[in-house]
Amino acid sequence: MAIYQIVEIGTDVLREKAKEVKEVNASIIKLLNNMLDTMNDAEGVGLAAPQIGVSKRVIVVKVDDQIVELVNPVILEKEGEAVAEEGCLSIPNITGDVVRAAKIRVQGLNRQGEMCDIHADRLLARALQHEIDHLEGILFIDLAKKTYRS
Numbered sequence: 001m002a003i004y005q006i007v008e009i010g011t012d013v014l015r016e017k018a019k020e021v022k023e024v025n026a027s028i029i030k031l032l033n034n035m036l037d038t039m040n041d042a043e044g045v046g047l048a049a050p051q052i053g054v055s056k057r058v059i060v061v062k063v064d065d066q067i068v069e070l071v072n073p074v075i076l077e078k079e080g081e082a083v084a085e086e087g088c089l090s091i092p093n094i095t096g097d098v099v100r101a102a103k104i105r106v107q108g109l110n111r112q113g114e115m116c117d118i119h120a121d122r123l124l125a126r127a128l129q130h131e132i133d134h135l136e137g138i139l140f141i142d143l144a145k146k147t148y149r150s
Contacts, residue, residue: 002034003041004052006089009139013050014090018057018135021071024113028058032069032111035060044089046127048134051090059131063124070108070116073132077105084126085148086140096144100129 007014021028031049039047039060046061061068080102087095103121106128110116120128130140141147 001037004034004038006038006042006047006051007053009091009141011053011090013053013055014134014139015137016050016055017137018048018050018055020057021109024071024109024111028056028071029111031056031058032060032071036062036067036069039089042089045123046131047089048131050134050137057135059128059135061124061127061131063127066124068118068124068128069111070106070118070128071110071113073106073108073128073135075101075104075106075129075132077103079103082122082126083145086126086130086144088130088140090134091139091141093150094141094147095150096141096147098126098130098140098143099145100126104128106132 049056049058057072078101082102104125
């Protein structure tokens with residue numbers, strides 16, 4: 001178990017487009033494991049590799065007991081709209097109201113290097129969109145209609 005330090009807003013890697021992963025190998029599996037440990041330790045719902053200073057297109061999300069690990073994820077379909085308050089481990093003490101697609105379809109590689117297709121709605125859809133945005137250098141505060149300090 002390895003817990004990474006989560007980088008915060010103002011760190012360059014959070015604003016950069018993450019690099020595509022060429023193959024799912026032992027180092028990517030280790031990264032996935034450590035990202036899950038880090039996300040769980042921080043009590044987060046999702047984590048993208050740039051949030052730990054790693055410019056790779058890798059995300060992990062945990063909603064209820066469902067864990068989603070994706071390498072090179074791409075949103076293929078979006079449907080509807082939903083507004084909800086979001087926060088981010090890289091932007092402590094700030095939340096904001098963000099409009100996201102209500103339902104999405106995402107493709108990416110799993111930890112075995114196999115292509116998987118995920119249909120998501122509600123919190124899972126929101127979390128996947130939030131983490132995939134991180135891979136493009138987009139933060140939720142860029143999209144928020146209103147922000148709040150806690």
